[in-house]
Amino acid sequence: MQTSVVVYTCDLRLSDHPPLRAALHGGGRVVPLFVRDRSVDGAGFAAPNRLAFLADSLRDLDARLRERGGRLVLREGDTVTEVCRVAAEADADEVHMAGDVSAFANAREQRLRRALEADGRRLYVHDTVSTAVAPGAVTPAASDHFAVFTPYFRRWSAEGLRDVLDPPRAITVPEEVGSAALPERGDVSGVSPGLCAGGETEGRRRLTAWLRSGVDAYEERHDDLAGDATSRLSPHLHFGTLSPVEAVQRARKAGGTGAEAFVRQVAWRDFHRQVLAARPDAAAHDYRTHRDRWRTGRSAEAEAEAWRAGRTGYPVVDAAMRQLSHEGWMHNRGRLLVASFLTKTLYVDWRVGARHFLDLLVDGDVANNQLNWQWMAGTGTDTRPNRVLNPVVQGKRYDPDGVYVRRWVPELADVRGAEVHEPWRLPGLERASTDYPEPVVSLPEGLDRFRRARGRA
Numbered sequence: 001m002q003t004s005v006v007v008y009t010c011d012l013r014l015s016d017h018p019p020l021r022a023a024l025h026g027g028g029r030v031v032p033l034f035v036r037d038r039s040v041d042g043a044g045f046a047a048p049n050r051l052a053f054l055a056d057s058l059r060d061l062d063a064r065l066r067e068r069g070g071r072l073v074l075r076e077g078d079t080v081t082e083v084c085r086v087a088a089e090a091d092a093d094e095v096h097m098a099g100d101v102s103a104f105a106n107a108r109e110q111r112l113r114r115a116l117e118a119d120g121r122r123l124y125v126h127d128t129v130s131t132a133v134a135p136g137a138v139t140p141a142a143s144d145h146f147a148v149f150t151p152y153f154r155r156w157s158a159e160g161l162r163d164v165l166d167p168p169r170a171i172t173v174p175e176e177v178g179s180a181a182l183p184e185r186g187d188v189s190g191v192s193p194g195l196c197a198g199g200e201t202e203g204r205r206r207l208t209a210w211l212r213s214g215v216d217a218y219e220e221r222h223d224d225l226a227g228d229a230t231s232r233l234s235p236h237l238h239f240g241t242l243s244p245v246e247a248v249q250r251a252r253k254a255g256g257t258g259a260e261a262f263v264r265q266v267a268w269r270d271f272h273r274q275v276l277a278a279r280p281d282a283a284a285h286d287y288r289t290h291r292d293r294w295r296t297g298r299s300a301e302a303e304a305e306a307w308r309a310g311r312t313g314y315p316v317v318d319a320a321m322r323q324l325s326h327e328g329w330m331h332n333r334g335r336l337l338v339a340s341f342l343t344k345t346l347y348v349d350w351r352v353g354a355r356h357f358l359d360l361l362v363d364g365d366v367a368n369n370q371l372n373w374q375w376m377a378g379t380g381t382d383t384r385p386n387r388v389l390n391p392v393v394q395g396k397r398y399d400p401d402g403v404y405v406r407r408w409v410p411e412l413a414d415v416r417g418a419e420v421h422e423p424w425r426l427p428g429l430e431r432a433s434t435d436y437p438e439p440v441v442s443l444p445e446g447l448d449r450f451r452r453a454r455g456r457a
Contacts, residue, residue, distance in 0.1 A: 002028035003090045003174060007035070007083055007097040008072075009105070010365075011129045011240035012057040013200040014064050014167040018126040019096035021165050029172045031090050032065055034058060035083065036076040036183075048190035049328035049362045053198035055183040057241050060199025062182055070171030073179040080111045087121055090174045094122050098129035098240070101277040102366045131270045132244040133159050135277035145278035147381055149271050156267050164246045192328035195362060196235060203236030207247060211254050218258035223333045225316070226403035230332060231262065234363035237269065244269070272371040275381065283366045284351070286379040290454060294349035303346045303440045307338070308356055310409070313439035315421055316395035317341050319408035326408075328362040333398050339376035340389035345446035347453055350377035378454075386454055388447060395421040411436040 004023035011017060012034075023030045040046055062072035075082040087095055095116055100106070113123045127134035138155040139145060146152035185191070196202075210231045221229035236242035248266055251259040276282055286292075294300075306312050310321035320334030330338070335357075342353045354373040358364045374380025378387070399405055402420035406413050411434055412420050419426065423436055441449075 002026060002094075003031070003092040004028060004094040004096060005031045005033055005083065005087050005090065005092045007033050007079075007095060008061070009034075009098060009100065009240075010238065011098045012054075012061050013203070013241050013243065014061070014068075015200065015204070016165045016243035016246045017167075018129055018162075018165065019098055019124070020168065022124060022126065023094065023096045024168055024171070029090070029174050030070070031073055031086055031092065031173055031177050032061075032070060032171070033073045033075065033083065033086055034061075035079045036074065036180075037079045038076065039078065045358065047359050047361075047364065048188050049192050049195050049360060050364065051183070052185045052188045052191045052195055053235055053239060053362050055185045055188065056198030056202075057200070057239050059182050059184070060201050060241070064167075064200060065171055065173075068168060068171045070173045071179070072182070073173070073177055074182055076180055079108055080115050083112060084115050084119060086177060087116065088119065089177050092121065094124060096124045096126065099125045099127050099134070100130065101135055101273045101280075103280040103283065106280070128162055128245055130240055130244070131273055132156075132161060132248045132266055133270050135270070135274040138274075145274050146271065147275070148383060149268065149381065152271050152274070153264065153267050156270060161245055161249060164243070164249055192326055192360065192362075194327040196232065196327070196329065198235065198239060198241060200236075200241040203233070203242035206231070206233055206236065207242055207250065211250055211259075215251065215254055215258045215262055216256055219261040220258075222261065223398050225319075225331055225333055225399040226401070226407070228331070232329070235329065237266075238363040238365050238368075269368060272367040275371055276367040282374065282380075283370045287371070287374050287381060288379055288385070290379060290385065292347075292349075292379070293453060295347045300346070300348055304342065304348050304352055306437070306440050307342055307346065307348075307353075311437050312341065313424070313437045314341065314391040314395075315402075315405040315409050315412060315423065315436075316399060317391050319399075319405045322408040324357075324360050328360055330361070331404075333394075335372065336376060337389055337391055337394050339373055340387075341391055343373075343377040344388040344450050345391075345441065345443065347446070347450050350374060350379060386451075386456060388450065390443060392421050392443070409436070 006019050006023045065071050116123050133156050138159055217229060221227050233242060237244055244266055248263050251262050310318035312318055317338050320330050320338050324330040339353055342348050343350050350373045354370050357369055371380055375382045378385030396418050401417055405420045412423060423434060
């Protein structure tokens with residue numbers, strides 16, 4: 001009987017899983033394997049919130065496998081070493097895994113392929129596991145990737161998606177292959193108190209609920225900070241506890257302008273992956289440089305620390321940063337606002353903000369995080385690289401009654417309506433009784449500083 005190994009990475013599910021389906025073709029035995037690779041810790045990507053969500057997801061995956069007669073095998077160490085070891089223990093002929101786009105993933109795949117071939121085994125890498133459309137599936141003439149989203153989205157929308165795959169009914173795992181104990185969320189310290197639950201069961205529940213009662217209003221309400229009208233599916237897409245192909249197919253079946261707007265956001269995710277696949281250096285270097293001379297030194301660091309702590313003096317910025325700290329997640333409009341504030345108003349390097357986000361975001365991944373930060377900093381794919389979001393204007397537009405601000409900035413809980421967005425304008429006694437900082441910089445000063453730095457003054 002043929003035996004195969006399925007290496008799980010950021011695809012922690014049974015439903016719509018091409019590597020698992022391919023490994024089960026012909027009815028052989030399968031070893032579902034996840035390797036806790038310590039080199040990820042060394043690279044600084046083992047953030048507590050993601051480790052806790054990962055623990056939830058691994059335990060849920062194991063439970064779903066056991067319902068079908070299987071189990072998840074967990075190993076710790078170097079991925080290549082452990083995969084080869086498990087393949088030898090199981091006498092497996094094939095190894096299947098999902099494709100990825102980061103430089104780390106590409107190097108891992110090449111090492112694994114060489115090591116398996118040296119043992120007489122084959123590696124199969126599958127596309128459209130972590131994306132709806134494969135990174136290299138659509139390309140413009142005379143280029144290896146689209147640098148602008150709109151033409152990419154047109155081609156992406158015309159691309160036919162594969163069928164959604166049902167989960168397997170039965171899985172047989174070789175008894176001789178041992179496993180380390182699965183992690184538990186409670187073993188992880190430093191987790192945000194409001195972190196959401198992980199796992200395919202939860203991801204599928206959220207998608208079904210979203211399509212039933214939330215997606216219709218998405219086009220109108222996705223920027224409503226207080227309304228919290230987004231899908232909150234990004235952590236599940238990041239960990240692969242939800243299939244992007246299935247999410248798009250089900251949204252299109254639901255239909256309507258809200259579903260179309262949601263699908264567009266999934267396309268943005270694929271867009272960033274095709275950029276990073278072609279330009280892996282964009283994870284750390286400007287995609288399009290303006291030769292910025294980012295501010296450094298004590299003043300810049302003090303302002304950046306106020307930004308991290310949610311104490312900038314601009315309520316909507318601080319509310320979003322405090323939501324990040326509490327939930328390990330932030331509303332998309334908030335992400336745009338805080339990124340603009342750090343890079344354009346404070347003129348601090350986008351990598352400072354990207355690092356802080358990766359330290360806390362449960363959905364933080366290299367492609368979306370780094371390239372969204374570059375987009376807002378004006379060093380990425382944005383066709384208007386010098387746009388600046390005014391936090392007061394944005395706050396009044398997307399949190400007109402101040403509900404979002406008062407939710408996360410309790411110091412301003414007693415300030416009425418839209419006045420909460422400009423606490424420095426409050427009458428003297430009312431302002432004096434509020435334990436909230438003055439702005440770290442005036443908006444005109446920050447704008448002037450940015451324009452001069454970009455040679456636009």
